[in-house]
Amino acid sequence: MKIFTKYFGEQEVDASEIVTFPAGLPGFSDEKRFIFQPFGEVFSILQSIDRTEIAFVTTSPFLFFDRYSVDLPDHFVRQLAVQSESDVAVRVIVSVQKPFSESTANLRAPVIINTRDRIGKQYIPERSSYSLRERLMPKADTPKKGV
Template sequence: MHIQTKYFGEMSVDTTKTIQFPSGLPGFVDENEFVLFNLSETSVYQILQSTRNKGVAFIVVNPYVFYQDYVIDLDDHLMDSLQIKDDQDVAVLSIVTVKDPFDTSTMNLKAPVIINSQTNRGKQYILNSDAYPSKAAITPQDSSLVKGE
C-alpha cells in the first residue's frame, strides 16, 4: 500500500506492519491505523504516521534510551485490550514535542504509547500517577531518573 506522509512524501508500506489503535489517540480518535518509520538509519527517533491522514504524524522515541529507570505498570484492562501475553511483546514509545533548539525538546513520559509488537495493536496509556512528567527533557537533568548516575 502507498501512503502520503508528513515528512517523507509518498511511501510504500507493508500492510502487515501497520499498527491498529482501536480507540485512536487522544485528540485523534478517528485515526486508527499508523505505521512507524525510522527518522534516519542512525537516529533513535521514529515517526508514528497515520496511514489515512498525512498531517497526523508524531516524532516518537523509546524512552529507555534517555531514562533507563523508567518503570510503568500496565493494568489488566490494557493488557487484555492489546492482547499482551508476554512482557517481551511490549514496545513503549514517548511522543516528542520538538522545539528549537532541538535540545530543549521534551518527551511525554506521563502518557506513553504502548504497542503489542506481536499483534500490532496500540494505545496511548495515560499513567494514573505523577511520577513522570508530560514534558521530560530529552537530555535528562534529574540524575535520579538516569541509571548509573
C-alpha cells in the same frame, strides 16, 4: 499500498507494518491506523495512514531515562491482548523544539504497542510521577536525570 507521509512524502507501505489503535489516540479518536517510520538512530515517526498531517516524533524512553518504568494494569494488558512481556514496545511522544536540546518527551502517557498483533494504545494512568514535558537532554550544568 501507497501512502503520503508528513515527513517523507509518498511511501510504499506493507499492510503488515500497520499498527491499529482501536480507540485512536487522545485527540485523534478517528485515526486508527498508523505506521512507525525510522527517523535517525533513536527516533521514529508515528504516521497516520489516512491523514498525512498527523504524525508524531517518538522514541524509546529507556534510551534517555535510565529509571523509567511502566506498570500496566491487567485490564490494559488484556485490551492489547498481550501474552508476553516480549510482545510489548514502549514509545513516548517527543515535542521537538528549537534548539533541539530543549525538546521534551511525554513520559506520563506512553504509547504501548503489542508488537506481535500490531495493536496500540496510549496509556494514561490516573496518577503518575512522570512529566508531560521531560527534557530529553539535561541542561549543560546538570547531570543526566533518571526519572
